[in-house]
Amino acid sequence: MSDTSTSAQRPAWVASFFESATQQRSAANLGMWLFIGQEILFFSGLFMAYIAYRWLYPDTWLSGADALNKTMGTANTVVLLTSSLTMVLAIRELQVDRIRASIRYIVATVVLGVVFLGVKSVEYAHKFEEGILPGLHYSGESVEGMAGLFFGIYFALTGLHALHVIIGLGLLVWLARRIHLGLVTSENDSLAENIGLYWHLVDLVWIFLFPMLYLVR
Amino acid sequence: MFEADFWLPESVNALAAGSDDLFVFILWVTVVSLVLVMGAMLWFVFRYRSGKAANRLNPPTHHLGLEVTWTVIPTIILFIVFFWGTRDYVRMSVPPASALEIRVTGQKWFWTFDYPEAGVRVQATQALDEQRALEGSPVGLVVPVGVPVKLVGSSVDVIHSMFIPAFRVKKDVLPNRYTTATFLATEEGEFDLFCAEYCGTKHSGMITKVTVVSEEDFEVFIDELKEVSEGPVDGATVFAQGGCAGCHGVTRDAPPGVGPSLHGLYGREERLTTGEFVLVDENYLRESIVNPMAKIVEGYGPVMPAYVGRLSEEEMTALMLYLKGLGAEDGAAL
Amino acid sequence: MSSLDSRSPEPSYLGASRGIRSWLFTVDHKRIGVMYLVATTIFMMFGGILAGVLRMELFTAAGDLVDPDAYNRMFTLHGSIMVFLVIIPAAPAVIGNFVLPLMLGARDVAFPRLNLASFHIYLAGAALLLLAMILGSFDTGWTFYTPYSTSTSGPVAWALTGVFILGFSSILTGLNFIVTIHKMRAPGMSWFRMPLLLWALYATSAVQLLATPVLAITVLLLVLERTIGVGIFDPALGGDPILFQHFFWFYSHPAVYIMILPAFGIVSEMVAVHAQRPIFGYKGIALSSLSIAIVGSLVWGHHMFTSGQSIYASVLFSFLTFFVAIPTAIKVFSWVATLYRGDIQITPPMMYVFTFLALFMIGGLTGVVLGALSLDVHLHDTYFVVAHFHYVMMGGAIIAYIGGLHHWWPKIFGRMYPKRLASITSVLVFVSFNMTFFPMFLVGSRGMPRRYYEYIATFESLNQIATVGALLLGTSLFLTLGYLIWGALYGPAASRNPWNGLSLEWRTESPPIEHNFHGQPTVSGGPYDYPVGPEIPSGDGIGVSA
Amino acid sequence: MDVVLNILVMFGLFSVGLSFLVLLPVVGKILVAVFSTVLVERAVSRWRGVKSGTVMGAHVVPEPVVDGDVHEPPSVRVYVSVYLSLLVLTVVTVGVSELGLLMREAVFWAVVVASLKAGLVIAWFMHLKGGPPMNRLVLSTSVFFMVIFFTLTMADLSTRTMGGDEEGQWATIDEARDAGDVPSGWSTPTAP
DSSP: OOOOOTTTTTTSSSSSSSHHHHHHHHHHHHHHHHHHHHHHHHHHHHHHHHHHHHHHHHHHHHHHHHSSOHHHHHHHHHHHHHHHHHHHHHHHHHTTTTTHHHHHHHHHHHHHHHHHHHHHHHHHHHHTTTTTOOOOOOOSSSSSHHHHHHHHHHHHHHHHHHHHHHHHHHHHHHHHHHHHTSOOOOSSOOHHHHHHHHHHHHHHHHHEEEEEEEEOO | OSSSHHOOOOOGGGGTTTHHHHHHHHHHHHHHHHHHHHHHHHHHHHHBBSSSSSHHHHOOOOOOOHHHHHHHHHHHHHHHHHHHHHHHHHHHOOOOOTTEEHHOOOOOOOEEEETTTTTEEEEEHHHHHHHHHHTOOOOSSEEEETTTTEEEEESSSSEEEEGGGGGTTEEEESSSEEEEEEEEEEEOOOEEEEEEEESSSTGOOOOOEEEEOOHHHHHHHHHHHHHHHSOOOHHHHHHTTGGGGGTTOSSTOOOOOOSOTTOOOOTOOOBBSSOEEOOOHHHHHHHHHTTTTTTTTTOOOOOOOOOOOTTOOOHHHHHHHHHHHHHHHHTTTT | GGGSSOOSOOOBBBTOOSSSSHHOOOOOOOHHHHHHHHHHHHHHHHHHHHHHHHHHHSSSSSSOSHHHHHHHHHHHHHHHHHIIIHHHHHIIIIIHHHHHHHHOOOSSSSSSHHHHHHHHHHHHHHHHHHHHHTTTTTOOOTTOTTTTTSSSOSSSHHHHHHHHHHHHHHHHHHOOOHHHHHOOOOTTOOGGSHHHHHHHHHHHHHHHHHHHHHHHHHHHHHHHHHHHHTTTGGGTOOOEEEEEHHHHHHHHHHHHHHHHHHHHHHHHHHHHHHHTTTOTTTHHHHHHHHHHHHHHHOOOOGGGGTOOOHHHHHHHHHHHHHHHHHHHHHHHHHHHHHHOOOOOOOOOOHHHHHHHHHHHHHHHHHHHHHSHHHHHHHHTTHHHHHHHHHHHIIIIIIIIHHHHHHHHHHHHHSBBBOOHHHHHHHHHHHHHHHHHHHHHHHHHTOOOOBSSSSSSSGGOOOOHHHHHHHHHHHHHHHHHHHHHHHHHHOOOOOOTTTTEEEEEOSSSOOSSTTTTTSSSSOOEEEOOOOOSSSOOOOOTOOOOOO | OHHHHHHHHHHHHHHHHHHHHHHHHHHHHHHHHTTTTTHHHHHHHHHHTSSSTTTTTOOOOOSSOOOOOOOOOOOOOHHHHHHHHHHHHHHHHHHHHHHHHHHHHHHHHHHHHHHHHHHHIIISSSOTTTTTHHHHHHHHHHHHHHHOOOOOOOHHHHGGGGOOOOOTOOHHHHHHHHHHHOOOOOOOOOOO
């Protein structure tokens, strides 16, 4: 066997060590799913802490959820869900070769991500004003019991999630540029698919995080 | 080699009686399987080594009977080991209802034993143990023979672990809740008590003895302690029993320990880790005992445990007096 | 494949390009493997020297050689370096990187740049750990138990960040290998035609991918605890130190399988190739790797029997623990059965197989002792445990890894080391290993706790034997290192297939060319399909029906 | 401490442990089924009055065997309807939280709704449906490990006080403070 038989149809973006474009695409897809798998386990650590301490200190968790701003949480949920929609639409437009529309949708996703972070930082600022800080630095008055612990978990979870959003925004900007330069196309769309998957993962984490922190009492 | 005595210290805990048999059982399983497997390996190596004429026709790659056998037999043995070990474990961990309760407190790097019924306390630092051994009085944790004992442990700083090999007892003591261990000593004597959970600089020095005495001697011991605790409070005793001597020297030429030497400390100016200076007066001394992290002298780590609530006002006053007197004769010259 | 018989003028991967940059920024899996080899060897020497000093300190009962804080820092460094910088990356990242694509008949791993990135990440993590050492070192033990690790002084946060970063290196390597095994197998190589090393690496990678993220979040929380006081494990805020232990062991017990599973794979390869016959129970060995990976992830609580964990949980974990022993036993029996009616070559790799089997059996069977609840209460955190995991981790994982290096050394460097010297040294290693670690079983079961800087005089003589053994062991390992390096530089040129192996890596040059194979190799049979008639093929023939 | 009771409980736990191992493949299948949201998909199909398996788009693509080289992006309509369902579920979960249910029920419904939402995102937005089967395996394995992590850790935490003894009781900070035994070695937290 040799490469020559396939090299005629072999696009330039297929790396030399792959047999075919199909192989490369499916490898990228599997790799991304494995990455998502490990991200799930990564966040599971914080959810584990949440479950364990909820079990040990139910009263703290009751008053803790009350101290969080449900309206802002709900608003952010809607914002993130919408950004997931714009994300899939961006990839769809790319796949049907409507490049400009695709980039517009990515920009919309980025804007929604920024809105999310904006709401989040307003929320943080309110908390800080009330002296609600994680762990040792907690000096608020609204929450009973192990308030420092509750807000330690709150800030760690939402903070790590926000960090993922920030990374996602960077990736999206990079993606838009590569689409603009024609480096990511309807044929060679692994990068767009994978960044899309990442963005949905960020959404998924929030889908669980929101009711657990804000809603359940 | 195949006796429990060779491997394990003599067991003097009635609740763990017979638990060593499992060790011997597994030892035999180990030896037999090692001999069988290694024997087979060496025999094959001898029989089929390259260059030696042997029947090498159709070497098997599957043998259902053999594979089932070597799956089932270990499974059975492992089940036996599991049930045996769990049975003994439950027996060893459940304190009898009538058990004598002793509170054990771990602290960097000494043990405190409280006898709640009698309301007395024993502290076991290495220095105190040596002193007691010289005086001929019982050392460390003193328990009566033939009486079930329940140790209720906790820690005031990091995790420690009370480990008494002769009793087959080990339990971590934690900073946020109580853990229990139980035993029934069958013999009088002195047995080692180690800290088995790594806890810092003097982890290996956090050892003391368990002294098992007759019931009469135990009562005498408790009565003596009661007398001492009802007498006037002496600062030097507080200093020794608080475990302070473990880290702080008190003489002029004491080598620097984990903490600064206290010789001639009173009235001195000390430089803190923050770069500020502080005058050592009664307030500073008291603060440093109650909340040592607040102001740490330069060159030393934030390792001293807080003594908040651990000293009565009377004891604190006596300790202050003692500390002020350390090196006072040449301290005045400064 | 007749064209393979003539030596091609194409340069090997070693000589394909020159200069330090061509190494540090290469995406060639073989060069990355060699760089991992150099890095892990340096760290292993460092960790080994630390171990030597620790043993010298323990030569006498009194603490007299170093001060206790230095001792505590040294055993912490020894543990952290050996676990995070040596054993976890050794087999997967050195042998895995070099051999995996070759065995698959692939030109490279699926994501070569990611592969290079994980090496750079590894270096960055190692640099942070070493930075922590330079900044005054940390004395938490490699287990970082809270609240000690959150309250002790020293640059613990730096070390933890290093571990966090090393975790990513491990995750990315695992991810890369899984995708490579799924997507890059040569035509004809079905799952059950894969060499057993690949099954083992697959299981390893799965564990790396699933368990390491939990370590990452754990150490991240510790870093946050030490820097901003987030309080999740702080008892003063209601945090639970035992929860930390659950977090930690959820990773660190499976990490034991990250270390030992590739060793199983290496042994499976060596035992079949050097006995020149098909391996006994291929499917049993292959699937037991996966079942060890799964069941091994359910048993972490057996590190916590005396920690104040609920006794019910302890019973459950003890029960599950014994299930790991069964697939492990199946593997050992299958390896020994493979020797039956073989044509056993007494080569250095085979010597290491024998060493491995003996040491690993002792390590594994003492694990049964520790899995039994009643006995673990006495033995937990004593030298018995230290001896047990050194038998498994060093006697198992490291010995198999060294054996694997002997097996693939001629492939990696194209030159052979002195074989007779290697065989003799392996016996030295075996003897001195037992001399070092066997006495530890005894002092442990007699009650000497681990991590002790000084100990009671009763234990002195056994400790002295161990110390002498350790020095001998160190000497034999340095001797091994010496002749291996000599072999790589000046040894006689090795043939393409010095051991008459059948898997694909033996079909290419020694050392391989940059693109691994001339053309795409294909597979039409199992990896150990040696002719099973009375005639034994001899010489350098490939002997493969392809 | 009642030893007989203990042993009974222990055997209860054994059977949990045993069923873990025995049920491994079954659990895996259930997880795959849940995450491929077969049920949701069927419900949507019935609602839209089309044959099951055609919700993915106007042009029905036969499921690719190994990898999706055939690119037929799902229709915008599907994406928008998934998005609208997500919004509805968000309203539902917020609404449920206003009902003032008991904690246990509130947690249950929150997790159920969140899982439904996650299922929708995973199946359609992340194209798990119709994607390579391996992706389902990867996802269900990591969810399985996460569940293991939660269950076995909680097996410890939830049974600590079962002995009814001091064992496992929380010497809470308040209790310690009252007794004057504030765990130390740390700076004391600011008193609330």
